[in-house]
Amino acid sequence: SAVISQKPSRDICQRGTSLTIQCQVDSQVTMMFWYRQQPGQSLTLIATANQGSEATYESGFVIDKFPISRPNLTFSTLTVSNMSPEDSSIYLCSVDDASGARFGPGTRLTVL
Amino acid sequence: GEDVEQSLFLSVREGDSSVINCTYTDSSSTYLYWYKQEPGAGLQLLTYIFSNMDMKQDQRLTVLLNKKDKHLSLRIADTQTGDSAIYFCAESKPSGTYKYIFGTGTRLKVLA
Numbered sequence: 001s002a003v004i005s006q007k008p009s010r011d012i013c014q015r016g017t018s019l020t021i022q023c024q025v026d027s028q029v030t031m032m033f034w035y036r037q038q039p040g041q042s043l044t045l046i047a048t049a050n051q052g053s054e055a056t057y058e059s060g061f062v063i064d065k066f067p068i069s070r071p072n073l074t075f076s077t078l079t080v081s082n083m084s085p086e087d088s089s090i091y092l093c094s095v096d097d098a099s100g101a102r103f104g105p106g107t108r109l110t111v112l
Numbered sequence: 113g114e115d116v117e118q119s120l121f122l123s124v125r126e127g128d129s130s131v132i133n134c135t136y137t138d139s140s141s142t143y144l145y146w147y148k149q150e151p152g153a154g155l156q157l158l159t160y161i162f163s164n165m166d167m168k169q170d171q172r173l174t175v176l177l178n179k180k181d182k183h184l185s186l187r188i189a190d191t192q193t194g195d196s197a198i199y200f201c202a203e204s205k206p207s208g209t210y211k212y213i214f215g216t217g218t219r220l221k222v223l224a
Contacts, residue, residue, distance in 0.1 A: 001157075004154075041216075041217075042200065042214045042215060042216050042217055043155070043200070043212075043214040045211070045212070092154055092155070099157060099160060100143065100145050100157050100160050100202075100204070100212075101145070101155075101157070101202070101204075101212050102157060103147075103154040103155040103156075104154050105153055105154040106153070106154045108152070
């Protein structure tokens with residue numbers, strides 16, 4: 001199964017700033033997914049990142065707030081822009097393989 | 113609707129069996145999954161079942177699917193303290209959408 005790494009693993013940020021989260025996969029994949037897990041909550045899909053095209057955002061998420069890059073088939077970034085305390089969450093990168101969704105270790109973001 | 117429901121907490125004694133339950137609403141789901149999330153970590157895929165099966169066993173894990181009642185369960189035999197985690201069930205839509213709906217998560221606490 002795919003091995004997924006994320007950087008940073010955690011960060012504490014001031015409100016109004018932006019943070020870019022990196023996701024690296026050890027194999028080429030067509031689609032990469034970004035999820036948010038708010039404290040004590042389940043996972044919510046933010047967007048799907050395809051290489052060579054714009055990301056597809058789920059209802060309630062917009063590109064200005066969560067810009068995504070997908071420069072190649074093994075890498076993607078998610079930026080959380082103009083952060084507020086409500087953005088404090090775990091952000092998870094995911095890819096699909098034959099068995100199901102595989103997840104990175106997550107980035108735990110705290111916004112003060 | 114697209115709700116996947118789970119009970120929030122389960123506490124068992126070490127060596128006993130744990131049964132974690134999940135109900136879903138979309139009868140068109142193709143696969144159903146169980147994930148484990150340990151503190152500070154991403155989600156680990158434990159097992160999955162195709163929607164035309166009613167049981168799958170994998171070592172200490174047994175998945176039961178009642179498609180008529182849209183009920184999924186995960187039984188962990190001989191539960192160990194290392195099994196303490198949050199368990200999420202998830203359903204996936206028919207191919208083409210790559211969309212997973214995650215349950216609310218069940219926090220399993222194993223008492224020594």
